[in-house]
Amino acid sequence: MENIVSLKNIVVEFEDGDRILKDISLDIKDKEFVTFLGPSGCGKTTTLRIIGGFLEPTSGDVFFDGKRINGMPPHKRNVNTVFQRYALFPHLNVYENIAFGLRVQKVPEKEIVRRVGEMLELVNLMGYEKRSVNRLSGGQQQRVAIARALVNRPKVLLLDEPLGALDLKLRKEMQTELRKIQQALELTFVYVTHDQEEALTMSDTIVVMNNGNIQQIGSPTDIYNEPENAFVADFIGESNIINGCMPEDCVVEFTGRRFECVDKGFSPNETVDVVIRPEDIKIIPADQAKLTGIVESVVFKGVHYEMIVDGVDHKWMIHSTKFEPVGAMIGMAVDPYDIHIMKKVEEE
């Protein structure tokens, strides 16, 4: 598969001198579902605006289908956008909003009727054709915005938190639908969300962003199982993150004890982040354990119990199917390959 969109060393600074994107490089493959995931304000929308052509990077290059497209206006790019704040046309009704792009392209009326009809069905807004968009709920407006962009079948569709205003059930339905459409029409989707579950279930590739930097690019399983740093580990799923150091290869020291692990290649006594997933901590009898603690709280989560265990120098989060009462002294064990060692990220 070849790259449909490439960003090379993109830097964005606004007038006030703030660096919003700091040297972003990224390749998006044709027909891929890529998700930008990151906390609010990390630069997801800004990156989409660069691809859409609404914002010129301060430096760096944008490529589309191998051609450099810096400076090309949005209407010449084979890209459509579902805007975070919908940006529907207030003077047009639902039908005309969706038909807008087709009318601009002078698509024959018969085909417009058919394609808009398909879209209305898809986003579940049949019967709303004549309704003014000003009299729709937030979720309905969002669905019109999706239909209005999708109806054009662009090579690349940019979706900026397109399901944010929907209730959980509708959101799940739309997630499945969008994924189906993307695969059926073989489109490239660049999807923005700050919901990690949404990112994990829908994407081929996840781009984790923070603070204008890309933290990690990888498949959902890569990102979940092999987070590259403590930020990614913390943002995707839940994690115990502890300060530690590496006295030698395959040995890590934290909470004053030494543990066997599988990571190597750190300089001697380098300080590191130690990441352990709550489901990887096993409960064992306290007298056989290197790590012990007192159960502070227990919450039933359906499949498992979530326990907070006070181990004096660290509060551990454990997911276990075994119940331990509050106040019980327990021992904890972790297999060497479940201890993830990560380089410290330099904070700016």
Add this chain to the structure above:
Amino acid sequence: MKLKAFSAPYLVWMIVFIVVPLLMVVYFAFTTDNGEFTLEYISDVGQYANIFMRSIWLAIIATIICLVVAYPLSYMLSRMSKHTQSTMLMIVMLPMWMNFLLRTYAWMTLLGNNGIINQLLGMIGLGPFKLINTEGAVVLGMVYNYLPFMILPLYSVMVKIDKSVIEAANDLGCNSFHTMFRVIFPLSLPGVTSGITMVFVPAISTFIISRMLGGGSNLLIGDLIEMQFLGNSYNPHLGAAISMVLMVIILVIMTVMNQFSPDDQVLI
């Protein structure tokens, strides 16, 4: 129902200064000096059809020129930075701080046969042209005086057009021309209709501008009405009848205009 009590002064004000004068106009238009009912004056209005036509025609031309000049200006204004916008608005409003009569006098001296414009043209060997006392001068006076009334409603509708809607249009394949035609113009229609009203109504009934810049030969309805009340052809009944016909014409034109504006925006 305390609120109703508060509105009482306005109600009184409206009755005394709007309803009563209107009723008086109607009364005068349909009665003779002795107070008898008559249609004579209304039918007399027909003699002045050519003046009506000229007034409507000049007002339409002035309104169109105002619209053509104000539209791009307002659009540029609405897309400037907030700070520049307020400065530019002040410049637009600046002439309005001066008295209407003074501004029009200024044009008299500019346009006169020995006025500044003809003098300047003379220096490069042109003219002199007959500028003052022409229909063109009257239209110029109207445009000059009423242009801000076109700019303001257009501008205030256009600043409310969200930038993101324009981006959405670009995103969906519109170049600047298509964006203007498919999005910006439809969204600015309420401003266009109210701008047209605010220019057309005073332009059709003006009498100072035509007198000062049009000379005696370009009489408008406003002059005609004024003459019936204050001039040598004193006849308030005919004046009232002409006023009534004028009001009906304006009402009809505005009703037609309203057909073109969106449902939720009605002008009158």
